[in-house]
Every structure is written in structure tokens, then in C-alpha cells.
Amino acid sequence: MSAIAHADDHAHDDHGHHHKETFITKYIFSQDHKMISKQYLVTGLIMGIIGIAMSLLFRLQLAWPDHKFTAFEIFLGKFGEDGVMDPSIYLALVTIHGTIMVFFVLTAGLSGTFSNLLIPLQIGARDMASGFLNMVSYWLFFLSSVIMVISLFVEAGPASAGWTIYPPLSALPQAIGGSGTGMTLWLVSMAIFIASSLLGSLNYVVTVINLRTKGMSMTRLPLTIWAFFVTAIIGIISFPVLLSAALLLIMDRSFGTSFYLSDIFIQGEVLHNQGGSPVLFEHLFWFLGHPEVYIVLLPALGITSEIIATNARKPIFGYRAMVASILAIAFLSTIVWGHHMFISGMNPFLGSVFTFTTLLIAIPSGVKAFNYITTLWKGNLQLNPAMLFSIGLVSTFITGGLTGIILGDSTLDINVHDTYFVVAHFHLVMGISALYGLFAGVYHWFPKMYGRMMDKNLGYVHFWVTAIGAYGVFFPMHFIGMAGLPRRYYKNTEFPYFDDLADTNVLITIFALITAAAQLVFLYNFIRSMFYGKKAEQNPWNSNTLEWTTPVEHIHGNWPGEIPSVYRWPYDYSKTKDNGEYVIAGQDWVSQTIPLQEDEEELHH
Amino acid sequence: MTVLLTIIVVALVGITFWQMSKILKLSQLKNVDTSQVANDKDNDTQGKLMLGFVIFIYVLTIYCFSAYNSFFLPESASKHGVEYDQLMLISLVIIMITQIITQGLLHYFTFKYRGKSTNKALFFADNDKLEFVWTIIPVIVLSALIIYGLFTWSDIMNIDEEDGDPLIIELYAYQFDWRARYGGEDNVLGKANVRFIEGVNTLGVDVSDSYGKDDKIVNELHLPVNRKVIFKMRSQDVLHSAYMPFFRAQMNVVPGMITEFSYTPTKTTEEMRNSEFMVEKVATINDIRREKSKALIAAGDEGLETYEFDYYLLCNKICGASHYNMQMKIVVEPEEDYNAWLKEQQTFGEQMSAQASN
Numbered sequence: 001m002s003a004i005a006h007a008d009d010h011a012h013d014d015h016g017h018h019h020k021e022t023f024i025t026k027y028i029f030s031q032d033h034k035m036i037s038k039q040y041l042v043t044g045l046i047m048g049i050i051g052i053a054m055s056l057l058f059r060l061q062l063a064w065p066d067h068k069f070t071a072f073e074i075f076l077g078k079f080g081e082d083g084v085m086d087p088s089i090y091l092a093l094v095t096i097h098g099t100i101m102v103f104f105v106l107t108a109g110l111s112g113t114f115s116n117l118l119i120p121l122q123i124g125a126r127d128m129a130s131g132f133l134n135m136v137s138y139w140l141f142f143l144s145s146v147i148m149v150i151s152l153f154v155e156a157g158p159a160s161a162g163w164t165i166y167p168p169l170s171a172l173p174q175a176i177g178g179s180g181t182g183m184t185l186w187l188v189s190m191a192i193f194i195a196s197s198l199l200g201s202l203n204y205v206v207t208v209i210n211l212r213t214k215g216m217s218m219t220r221l222p223l224t225i226w227a228f229f230v231t232a233i234i235g236i237i238s239f240p241v242l243l244s245a246a247l248l249l250i251m252d253r254s255f256g257t258s259f260y261l262s263d264i265f266i267q268g269e270v271l272h273n274q275g276g277s278p279v280l281f282e283h284l285f286w287f288l289g290h291p292e293v294y295i296v297l298l299p300a301l302g303i304t305s306e307i308i309a310t311n312a313r314k315p316i317f318g319y320r321a322m323v324a325s326i327l328a329i330a331f332l333s334t335i336v337w338g339h340h341m342f343i344s345g346m347n348p349f350l351g352s353v354f355t356f357t358t359l360l361i362a363i364p365s366g367v368k369a370f371n372y373i374t375t376l377w378k379g380n381l382q383l384n385p386a387m388l389f390s391i392g393l394v395s396t397f398i399t400g401g402l403t404g405i406i407l408g409d410s411t412l413d414i415n416v417h418d419t420y421f422v423v424a425h426f427h428l429v430m431g432i433s434a435l436y437g438l439f440a441g442v443y444h445w446f447p448k449m450y451g452r453m454m455d456k457n458l459g460y461v462h463f464w465v466t467a468i469g470a471y472g473v474f475f476p477m478h479f480i481g482m483a484g485l486p487r488r489y490y491k492n493t494e495f496p497y498f499d500d501l502a503d504t505n506v507l508i509t510i511f512a513l514i515t516a517a518a519q520l521v522f523l524y525n526f527i528r529s530m531f532y533g534k535k536a537e538q539n540p541w542n543s544n545t546l547e548w549t550t551p552v553e554h555i556h557g558n559w560p561g562e563i564p565s566v567y568r569w570p571y572d573y574s575k576t577k578d579n580g581e582y583v584i585a586g587q588d589w590v591s592q593t594i595p596l597q598e599d600e601e602e603l604h605h
Numbered sequence: 606m607t608v609l610l611t612i613i614v615v616a617l618v619g620i621t622f623w624q625m626s627k628i629l630k631l632s633q634l635k636n637v638d639t640s641q642v643a644n645d646k647d648n649d650t651q652g653k654l655m656l657g658f659v660i661f662i663y664v665l666t667i668y669c670f671s672a673y674n675s676f677f678l679p680e681s682a683s684k685h686g687v688e689y690d691q692l693m694l695i696s697l698v699i700i701m702i703t704q705i706i707t708q709g710l711l712h713y714f715t716f717k718y719r720g721k722s723t724n725k726a727l728f729f730a731d732n733d734k735l736e737f738v739w740t741i742i743p744v745i746v747l748s749a750l751i752i753y754g755l756f757t758w759s760d761i762m763n764i765d766e767e768d769g770d771p772l773i774i775e776l777y778a779y780q781f782d783w784r785a786r787y788g789g790e791d792n793v794l795g796k797a798n799v800r801f802i803e804g805v806n807t808l809g810v811d812v813s814d815s816y817g818k819d820d821k822i823v824n825e826l827h828l829p830v831n832r833k834v835i836f837k838m839r840s841q842d843v844l845h846s847a848y849m850p851f852f853r854a855q856m857n858v859v860p861g862m863i864t865e866f867s868y869t870p871t872k873t874t875e876e877m878r879n880s881e882f883m884v885e886k887v888a889t890i891n892d893i894r895r896e897k898s899k900a901l902i903a904a905g906d907e908g909l910e911t912y913e914f915d916y917y918l919l920c921n922k923i924c925g926a927s928h929y930n931m932q933m934k935i936v937v938e939p940e941e942d943y944n945a946w947l948k949e950q951q952t953f954g955e956q957m958s959a960q961a962s963n
Contacts, residue, residue, distance in 0.1 A: 088926040162923045168860055169843040169924060175780065176925045262861025265799035265809070266780075266842045278844055278859055312718075313726040321736050343846070344857045345864035348762035352755050359747045363740060369707060370739045376714040378727040383651035383719060384643045391655070391715055395662075398707050402700040405747075409754040411761065412693055415678075415853045418846065418921045453641035457628050460651065465621055467658060472617070475665055479673035484850030486921045489929040495919070496912040499890045501676065507610050514618065534641055541642065574726040588726065 021556075029139075031131030034554050036138050037116035038449055041442070044109020045523075047145055051100035052516055058093045061085045063509035065491035079157065087490040091160040092178050094488055096152065098163030099186070103193055104148065106296040106434045108141050111235075114299060114441050115204050115228040117449065121547035122222050124213025124564060126557040129206040133199050140196035144189045151185035159186035162488065164289065167260040167281050171252050174267045183253070187246050194243045201232035201239075208232075213546070215566035219323075220592070222545050222570045223316060226323050227302020230330045231295050237334060238291040245284035252276070282344050286337035293430050294333040298326060300437020301368060301397075304390040306570075307444050308372060310543045311387035312379030313588050315571035318371045325364035332361045342410040343417055351410040358408035362401070369398050380574070380588075384541070385459030386444035392467050393436035399471075400429025403478065418488075421481025424474045432470045439463075439522065446526075447540050451552045452533030458525040462518055469515025476504050542589045544570045549593055564593040568602070575600075624654075645721050652719025659712035663705070675889070678850055679882040682916065682937065684869040685761050686853035692757055699746060764835055764867045771833040771867065774826070776918075777808050778838070778845035778858040780925050783918060783933035784808060785826045789819030789952060799841055799860075805960045809841075810953055818954035821947065826918060826935040828870050829943040835867045846922035849935065851877070857922055870937045877937075878914050887914050 030036060057076070060069055068083030079089035116134065120127055128134045151158045160178030161170035165186070173180035208229045212221075221229075248259040252273075260281045261273035309316040316322060338346065338354030372394045381387065403425040406412045416422065439462075446454045480501045485492060492498040492505075539548035546566070550558050572590040575583050583590050583600050596602060628650070638644050643651070681690050718726075766773070775786035775794050786808060788794050795817015801809040810817045828834055838847055840858040847866070848855045856866040877883055890912050898908030920931035938946070951959075 086926075087929065091923065091926070091928070166844050166922075172843070175843050263799045264842055264860050265802050270800050270802070275861075277861055279862070313720070315728065315730040317729065318731060318736050320731075343855050345859045345862060348758065351762070352758060355754060355758065356751055359751050362747055363743050366743045367736065367740055371736075373707065373710050373714060374729075374735070376711070376718060378729065379714075379718045380720045380724040380726040381648065381652070381715060381718050382643050383648045383655075383715070387643075388651060388655075391711065394711055395708060398711070399662075399704060402704055405700060405750065406693070406696050409692070409696065409750065411689060411754045411757040412696060414761070414855050415689065415850060417855055418848075456641045456643060456647065460628055460647075461621075461625050464624060464654065468617060468621075468661065471662065471665060476669055476673065479669055479676045482678070483676040484678055484848070486848065486919060488923045490926075491929055494930040495917070495932065496890055496894065496909075497914070497917070499893045499912070500886070502893070503610055504673065504676075507614070510610075510614050514614075514621075534639055540640070571730065573728070575728045 029135060031127070031135045032554075032556055033116045033120050033128050033131070033134060034449070034558075036134055037113050039138050040108060040112035040116060040141070041449075043142060043145055044105050044113060044438075045526075047100050047104040047148075048109060049523075050149070051097050051105055052519065054093045054097040054100075056512060056516055057085070058090055058097070059509040059512045061090055061490070062492075063506045065493055085490075088160055088177055089157055090490045091162070091176070091488065092158045092182070095160050095162055095165075095178070096148070096158055099159075099190075100148065101431065102163060102292065102296065103190070104141075104145055106430070106438070107197065107292070108193070110434060110438045110441070111228065111231055111295065111299045112138070112141065112200060113438075114224070114303060114445070115200070115232070117445060118222075118224055118547060119204055119207050119228055120211070121448070121550060121558060122225050122545050122570075123208060123211060123216055124546050124559075124566065125207060125211035126559075126563070128203050129211060130203055133203050137196050137199040137203065140192050140199065144193040144196060147185055147189035147192065151182050151189065154181040154185065156180045156182060158182040164282075164285055165249070166285075167249060167252065167278050168264055171249060171261060172264070172266060172271075184250075187250055191243060191246055194239045194246075197235055197239050201235040204228055204232040205236065213563050213566055216592075219320075220566055220569045223305035223319070223322055223326075224299075224302040226326055227298045227305070230326050231298045231302075234291045234298075234330050234333060235295050238288040238295075241284055242288035245281060245288070248284075249281065279341070279344055279346055282341050283337070283346075286340045287334075289340065290337040291330075291333045293426075294329055296430050296434045297397075297437075298329070300393060300434045300440075301326075303437045303441045303444075304372070304393050306545070307386050307390045307440050308375050308394075309571050309573060310444075310541050311382040311384055311390075312375055313382065313573045314375055314379040315569075315573055315575075316371070317374040318367075319569070319571065321367055322371055325367045328364040329361060332357060332364070336361060336408075339408050339410070339413070342413045348410075355408060355410045359405065362405060362408075365397075365401055369394060369401070382541075384443065385454070385456055385463055386440045388460070388463045388467075389436045389440035389443065392463065393433050393440065395467075396428045396436065396470065397433045399475075400425055400427070400433065404429060415484070416481060418486055419481040420477045420485050420487055423487050424477035424481060427477075428470075428474050432474065439466075442526070444541065445547075446529065446533075447536030447552070448547055448550075450530050450533070451536055451554075452529050453536050453540065454529040454533060455525050458521055462522045462525065465518035465521070466515055469511050469518060472511030473508050473515060476508055480504055542587070544572060544589050544591050546592055549591060566592045567595045568592055643720070648720040652716045655712045655719075656716035659708055662708055662712075666701075666704075675882075675886055679877065679880060679886075680872075681851070681853050682870055682872040682877060683852040683854065684871055685757070686868070688757050688760070689853040692753060695753070696750060699750070761868075764865050766835060769833055771835045772829065773835050773837065775808075776826075776836050776838045776847050776858065777841065778847065778920065778924075778931075779841035780843065781920070781927040781931040783824070783826075783847075783920075783931065785823050785933070786810075786953075787821040787823070787947065787950075788816075789821055791816060791819060794837065795820050795953070797839070802841075805956050806953075808839075812957060818952065820953040821950040822953060822956070823950055824933065826933055827943055827946050828935065828937045829940045830870055830873045830937050832940070833867060833869045835865060838864045838866070843924050844922045845920045845924050845931070847918055848921035849916070849918050851916050855921060873937045873939060874914075874916060874935075875938075877916070883914050887912060 072080030079086040156177035159182045251257040258273040258276040261276045264271040336358045339358040342351045574588045773788045777784040793816045795814040796811040799809045838858040840860040845858040894909045916935035918933045
């Protein structure tokens with residue numbers, strides 16, 4: 001009771017917003033977008049720890065296939081008896097690592113966190129269009145995370161058909177143990193996840209369209225908001241397709257239908273299924289699966305645009321081109337899914353079409369990379385940890401993106417398909433890049449989320465070890481892929497031809513261990529700064545966008561008093577008048593809330 | 606090799622700790638600034654480190670290309686593979702040029718324009734000409750790559766059974782092995798379906814189809830050199846993928862449908878074994894295996910066998926617990942040797958009557 005009374009007292013100096021806040025409504029079933037964003041972040045980070053820990057386990061196995069590890073015994077239980085990893089649990093680890101990192105960390109953890117935090121704050125809204133739906137969205141995500149974690153503990157092992165869960169392997173428990181209860185839980189978890197993602201996305205779209213403050217036209221939106229907005233749209237278009245794919249799979253598994261199954265003889269028995277095709281599943285899956293890559297990446301690119309402009313003390317170069325390329329990437333992302341299926345047995349003519357659309361996507365991606373580089377040119381770069389991660393993102397985005405030109409070419413894909421070349425490519429271009437976006441966002445907006453600063457020196461250590469480690473892990477991986485080493489192999493010793501790659505696998509694993517250890521520095525910094533960090537100023541990075549005009553202490557409704565109006569775009573950094581002076585004397589930034597000054601030109605942008 | 610790698614790793618860890626301590630020291634000296642926002646000193650240090658980082662990327666690239674040079678697959682052993690390799694080379698060159706230039710610019714600008722409180726940034730928001738240039742250059746380069754790629758693709762994928770006298774072979778995949786079925790005298794495969802699987806008829810060949818009588822089912826793939834082969838692929842249970850890296854060939858094997866791939870092998874196993882690349886590669890591998898054997902024998906285990914190169918076919922689509930060891934040997938040999946080998950193999954008809962008489 002006293003806690004409630006206490007909270008009540010505080011509500012009075014809440015500038016007229018009289019809400020009774022109990023512990024439960026404030027921290028658990030909160031409808032406030034800022035709290036929900038923190039919930040997303042913390043849940044995402046916990047899932048991230050699980051996902052990365054799994055990758056370490058299978059990296060150990062790949063580097064030292066003959067060695068016995070106590071870690072396997074501890075973490076894998078009966079699947080790691082005597083320190084030897086079971087081949088099927090290896091596949092399960094790979095599967096769940098992929099699922100968790102792609103969906104739970106990089107979709108929900110990244111987009112969920114920053115869309116929730118920044119959309120209302122940067123467009124000048126009191127909250128999301130529907131606070132209730134927003135809360136439901138988070139709790140569905142939480143529920144799906146719990147189910148996914150529970151699936152790790154079922155008797156026959158968790159889902160182990162790869163994160164792409166291609167049937168028939170995922171449909172038949174006879175084919176692999178993980179396709180029993182483990183797979184059922186995987187599907188249930190993902191169905192709930194999709195519901196969560198849709199509720200979230202609809203909310204983002206409605207909020208961006210309807211709740212922009214006075215003067216905030218679409219062309220004055222920060223690029224973060226453009227990215228979140230377009231991401232939400234492609235999510236709405238593509239996630240339902242994954243849901244239907246999953247539903248049909250559930251029917252094949254449990255109700256004897258034959259959408260994906262045909263002519264199967266397994267465990268000495270012919271199945272009754274006739275007429276289905278696994279290729280259908282691949283089409284449905286990748287219709288989501290490819291846009292998913294951009295659902296993961298676009299928010300990271302949006303965050304980077306904002307951070308690079310702020311810390312370069314320069315406007316982002318080519319604002320309109322940046323918006324256009326986000327739109328182009330989003331559009332193209334929905335018509336390139338077939339490049340995952342060049343050798344799936346689909347008609348080769350389709351392969352030609354998908355090669356064409358896929359290589360087109362390199363054009364807007366290239367424009368983005370060049371625009372970032374030009375934004376740095378002649379800037380006055382403030383190399384905060386967030387800025388370093390943003391530059392790191394551009395670097396890995398280029399390195400990983402370029403190899404896409406090889407994989408997107410149907411001809412060249414033939415011999416590198418499903419090898420480690422692919423693993424290297426997508427980890428750099430979407431995994432590491434999106435993670436850098438997440439880190440950049442956390443370092444940059446931590447003061448806004450928790451009212452305190454993160455330690456910059458720990459941030460630097462975190463960045464440098466991660467940056468070197470990430471290249472150390474994934475750059476050599478291209479070369480073992482070029483040697484024709486298939487991914488998802490429990491060990492490579494059955495092929496003596498691969499014996500000379502073993503050293504490289506050891507090197508990769510060592511880099512992976514070091515890089516993972518560096519993430520502990522981040523976790524320490526994150527948790528410590530939450531409680532003991534230096535108290536933040538209102539606008540520590542001298543940024544133009546609206547979120548920095550709110551008070552440091554979170555209040556429900558974001559701004560005390562009226563919502564500020566907007567008079568200019570968000571990138572008036574280092575803008576000068578005709579006489580060469582800054583628009584506002586002595587400061588190289590002009591907040592969006594400041595009206596056009598005397599003898600200041602509104603430049604075309 | 607291992608020693609070198611260990612040294613590199615230890616050196617990198619050392620540099621990391623050195624930098625960490627340096628950073629910590631720097632931060633302790635400047636007790637006054639506790640804002641946690643980068644100051645001029647941070648900008649200076651980080652800017653220089655960024656320059657170091659791009660050098661790291663370059664060194665890593667050079668190291669990988671030189672130390673891992675032997676990882677690249679040898680010259681293609683199939684006809685279309687030559688075209689494939691050429692397209693790959695062109696793409697790689699374009700990619701590496703772009704990579705080196707853009708990474709250089711990105712990190713150099715970060716270094717060059719590292720912030721100082723007395724500096725002013727340039728307000729530079731737009732330049733249509735510049736943006737046009739870097740839109741149009743990728744358009745041209747990519748168009749060239751797309752067109753080149755598409756021609757090669759349609760060449761490879763245009764599988765015409767009427768053209769010449771291609772050998773027809775069925776590749777049959779199941780958890781966790783491969784079988785090959787030759788069309789026999791008539792070079793026509795008998796009909797088959799998993800519903801006919803029974804006893805020795807493990808591939809489900811239709812016994813009532815006369816074309817199937819002379820089919821030959823084997824667990825080793827023999828191919829005559831310089832004759833086009835058309836593979837018809839069938840899976841018994843889950844998805845598999847027939848990956849033949851030395852022939853630049855791969856196609857998924859899908860239950861419920863027949864997928865196809867075709868190529869003409871141009872190098873016999875013997876030729877490949879004796880190529881300069883392979884002799885060196887196999888020698889390296891055998892050195893590694895000898896070293897490993899020593900340790901194994903010391904521990905009371907059996908040593909590893911000496912390796913001799915053979916082409917192989919491997920499964921490259923996750924298919925279950927033993928996915929990592931689903932392979933089949935491929936032998937490419939002169940026509941006479943191939944014919945002699947084929948003659949020795951039992952036909953399907955003989956297999957069935959052998960079963961019946963038992």
C-alpha cells in the first residue's frame with residue numbers, strides 16, 4: 001500500500017498528468033512507449049546472450065571436433081555426454097542460434113526497442129497511437145521468447161532443421177528428433193512472435209502517419225523514422241506470409257495434409273502424402289525471409305544516419321536520395337526472394353528474373369554507402385562510441401554487401417550456395433551490421449532511456465575488440481567457403497580434402513571467443529551505467545531532433561506542457577548565414593523547434 | 606601454421622590490452638572531463654585508431670589472399686566451369702577494387718576529419734551531379750555483370766537430351782547416402798517411385814517397366830571424360846543437395862519431383878591427381894595427417910590413412926544427424942575404362958532375379 005501512496009505523491013508534480021502508477025503499471029504492464037522500449041531492449045539482450053552462447057558452443061565443436069569439452073556436458077546435458085557433442089544437437093544449436101538472432105534479437109530487440117523509443121519522441125507525439133496494443137505487442141513477444149526458451153528443454157531436443165525449417169525435415173519427427181515437440185514449440189513461438197510483430201508494426205505506421213507534431217512534414221522526418229516506418233510496412237506485407245507457411249506446415253505435421261510432402265519413404269515405411277512440394281514452402285518462407293533481412297537492416301541504417309549526421313556535425317548527405325533508397329530497397333526486397341532458391345529445383349528462367357532484381361538492389365545500397373562516406377567528408381567528427389559503431393556498420397555493410405554481388409548471381413551461386421561463403425556474407429551484411437546498429441543506438445540513446453551516460457572508455461574497448469574480432473571471424477570464412485566447405489556440417493574430418501582448413505577454423509573460433517568476451521564489457525557498462533552512470537544532461541550530443549527537448553526524467557506524455565512545433569528539418573548542423581557565422585551564434589546546431597532566423601535561407605534539401 | 610596463428614592471436618590480444626590500458630590511463634589523467642562525451646583527445650586517439658583499422662583490414666585481406674590461396678578450388682574439371690571461373694574472377698576483381706577504395710575513403714575521412722573544438726564542419730547537404738555519378742556507375746557495372754551472368758546461366762541450365770549423346774544418370778539421395786542409377790544399354794531410366802521400394806529394390810524401380818531391366822544401380826559414380834552427363838535427381842525422404850564442387854555443379858534433390866543438372870567432365874581423376882595444384886595440396890594434407898597420426902598413435906589410437914585425391918559428391922542441404930558425412934566418390938576416366946567398369950556391374954533385372962531365386 002505504501003508504494004502506491006508514494007507513487008501517488010509523485011504524480012502530483014507530474015504537470016497535471018494524473019495517472020495512478022503502481023509498480024505493476026509502471027514497470028510491468030506499462031503502456032508507456034519509453035518503458036516498453038526498455039522492456040524490448042532487455043528481453044532482446046537476454047535472448048542475445050543465449051544466441052551468442054550457442055554460437056560459441058558450436059564454434060568450439062567446429063574448431064576442435066575431437067576434443068572433449070566439459071562445457072558441452074554442463075550446457076547440453078544428455079546431448080553432451082562425456083563432453084562429446086551429439087551431431088543432432090549441433091544442428092539444433094545452429095537452428096536456434098539463427099532463429100534467436102534473426103527474430104528475437106535483431107527484429108524485436110533492435111526494431112522493437114528503437115521504434116518504440118524514437119517514433120513518438122522524434123515526431124513529437126505523446127505516445128504511440130495505441131498504448132494498449134503496444135503493450136500487448138511486447139507481451140506477445142515476451143511470451144514467444146519464453147516458449148522458444150522452453151523448447152530448448154524438451155526430451156527429443158529443440159527444432160533442428162535449420163532456421164529456415166525446410167520441410168520435409170522439419171515435418172517428420174522420424175527424420176530428426178528435433179522435429180517432434182521441439183518443432184511444435186518453435187512454430188507456436190513463431191506464430192505468437194508474428195502476431196506481436198504485426199501489432200507493433202501497425203502501431204508504428206499509424207503513429208507516424210497520424211501523430212506528427214505541427215510542422216513535422218514527411219520531408220522533415222529524421223531518417224530514423226523513415227527507416228522504422230518503411231520497416232514496419234514491409235513487416236506488415238511479409239510476416240503474414242510466414243504465418244501462412246507455418247500454418248500449412250502445422251497442418252502437414254499434425255493433420256495429415258500434403259502441402260509440402262510427397263513421395264516419402266522413411267524408416268521403412270511409405271508415407272501417404274502425395275502431391276505436395278517443399279519448393280512451395282521455400283517460396284513462402286523466403287517471401288518473408290528476404291524482406292526480413294531488410295527488416296533487420298533498415299532500422300540499423302536509420303539509426304546510423306542519425307548518429308553519423310549528429311556526430312559529424314554535418315547534415316546527412318543527400319537526404320532525399322537516402323529516403324528514396326530506403327523506399328527502393330523496401331520495394332525491391334519483396335521481389336528478390338528467389339535468389340535463395342536458384343538451385344532449389346525451381347524453373348531456371350525464374351532464376352534469371354531473380355538475378356536481375358537482386359543485382360538491382362545493389363544500386364540503392366551503393367548510394368547509401370557513398371552518401372555515408374560523403375557525410376564524413378569535411379565534417380568535424382565527434383568520435384563517440386556510438387559514432388564508431390556507426391562507421392563500423394558502414395564498413396561491414398560494404399564488405400558484406402559486396403559479396404552479395406557474387407551470391408545474387410545465379411551462375412556464381414551454384415558453387416558457393418550453402419557454403420561458408422554464404423555464412424560469411426550474411427553475418428557481415430546483416431548480422432554484424434545490424435548488431436552495430438543496435439550498439440550504436442544504445443550508446444547514443446542511453447541518456448534518453450535511463451537518464452545517465454554510459455562510460456565512453458569501456459565503450460571504446462568494446463568497439464575495438466568487437467570490430468577486430470568480427471572481421472577476424474568472418475573474413476577468413478569467405479575463403480573456407482571458396483574451398484567448397486558446406487555449412488551446417490557437424491565436423492569436417494570425414495573429408496580429408498578439408499584437413500588443411502582446420503587451422504582456419506581454430507583461428508575463427510578464437511576470434512569468436514574474444515569477440516564474445518568483449519560483449520561482457522558492454523553488458524557490464526550497460527548495467528553499471530544504469531545505476532551509477534554519470535547523470536545525463538538534457539542534450540548531451542548537441543542534437544537537433546525532438547527527443548532531446550524532453551526532460552531527462554521520463555514523464556508520461558513526454559513533454560511537460562505543449563508539444564513543440566517544428567520549423568525545420570533535423571539536419572541543420574554547422575549551418576551558416578551569409579556572413580559565415582553559425583545560424584545561432586556560438587553553437588553549431590539548430591534544434592528543429594527553432595524558427596527560421598533572420599537572414600537565414602531555407603536551403604533546398 | 607598453427608604456431609603462426611597463435612602468435613597472431615596473442616599479438617592481437619596483446620595490442621588490445623595495451624590499448625585498453627592506454628585508454629584507461631588517458632582517462633585517468635583527465636580527471637576534469639567526466640562528461641562521457643568524446644573530447645578532442647578522444648577524437649584524436651580514435652581517429653588515428655580508425656586509420657590503423659583500415660590498415661588492419663588491408664593486411665587481413667592480403668594475408669587471407671596469400672595464406673589461403675591454396676583454398677581456392679583447382680581449375681574446373683567441367684566444361685561450363687571454365688566460364689564459371691572466369692565470371693567469378695571478374696566479379697572478385699570488381700568487388701575487391703570497390704572494397705579497397707570505399708574502405709580506404711571511409712576510414713581515411715574518419716581520421717582526416719576527426720573533430721577538434723576549433724574546427725568547423727562544412728554544411729554540404731546535396732549535390733545532384735555527384736549522386737548521379739555514383740548511381741550510374743553501379744548501374745553500368747551491374748548491367749554488364751547481369752548480362753554476362755545470365756548468358757552463362759542459360760547455357761548451364763539449358764539441358765537438352767536431344768543434343769549430342771548425353772549419358773543419363775539418376776542420382777538418388779536418402780538419409781544418409783547416395784546411389785547412382787545408369788540407364789543401361791538403352792540409356793533410358795526405368796520408371797520409379799518410392800512406393801515400389803521393397804527388399805533389394807531400394808530405389809523403388811518399377812519392375813513392370815521394361816526400360817528398367819537393364820538399369821544399373823551403384824554406389825560410386827563413374828563418368829567417361831568429355832561426354833555430357835545429365836543427372837536426374839530423386840530423393841527418398843527429405844531435401845538433399847548434390848554438390849560437386851570440382852565440377853562447379855550443384856542442385857537440390859527434392860522428394861516428390863525430379864530435378865536436373867548437366868555438365869561435361871573434362872579432366873579425369875588421374876589428370877586432376879597429377880596436376881601441380883593437387884600434388885601440392887595433397888602433400889600438405891598428408892603432412893597434416895601425419896602430424897595428427899603421431900598424436901593419435903601416442904594416445905593409443907589408430908593413425909589416419911594417407912590421403913589420395915578423388916572427386917566427391919557431398920550433401921549440401923541440412924538433412925539430419927549424419928548430414929556431415931553423406932558423400933559419394935566420383936571417378937572420371939577414359940571411355941574404355943568406364944565401359945569396362947560398367948560391364949562388371951549387375952543390372953537391376955539380375956538383382957531382382959537373384960533375390961527371387963534366394
